[in-house]
Amino acid sequence: MLDNPLLNTFSHVKPGDTPWRSDGLRDFFLYRDLGVAAATGGRVVAQLAKANEASEKGTGWHQHQADFHIVFMTKGWAKFMYEGKEHLVEAGDCVHQRPGITHFLFDYSPDMEYLEIVSPANFGTTDVEGPCPVPAPASWPST
Numbered sequence: 001m002l003d004n005p006l007l008n009t010f011s012h013v014k015p016g017d018t019p020w021r022s023d024g025l026r027d028f029f030l031y032r033d034l035g036v037a038a039a040t041g042g043r044v045v046a047q048l049a050k051a052n053e054a055s056e057k058g059t060g061w062h063q064h065q066a067d068f069h070i071v072f073m074t075k076g077w078a079k080f081m082y083e084g085k086e087h088l089v090e091a092g093d094c095v096h097q098r099p100g101i102t103h104f105l106f107d108y109s110p111d112m113e114y115l116e117i118v119s120p121a122n123f124g125t126t127d128v129e130g131p132c133p134v135p136a137p138a139s140w141p142s143t
Helices: none
Strands: 027-031 045-051 062-065 068-075 078-083 085-090 092-096 103-108 112-120 124-127
Touching: 027 085, 068 085
Parallel strands: none
Antiparallel strands: 027 045, 045 112, 062 124, 068 092, 068 112, 078 085, 078 103
8 A cells, every 4th residue: 555645546437527639659649647647646547539530541560668558448349469469348347558568559439439448647659560460440431
């Protein structure tokens, strides 16, 4: 247990408390902060991410500099490549991305939304060379 209340405070965020923002890691997603980074003094971030528009190229191959990273798909689906193997992640699925895993999100449904919990809150991301080609994303329906 941490005794320092400045590094471990109570937090209760309701849906209207924090807005969806477009200034996150990916410009084709929207992000909503859940207040955990402030409550843990930056040790952990919890945020919702959702599709904002179709991405023509996906995230590209990359790695995160994080000690802990999970993605819990709440709506829709996404297709990831993890070190050369394709994974369909659907609503209800939970993925633990071990530290330094090389991955690529290359396709997702228009209603995709996921909860992401990462430590530390200010984790880094590095683009890397991929181990294999990535399938082409399916086209989103015209609106």
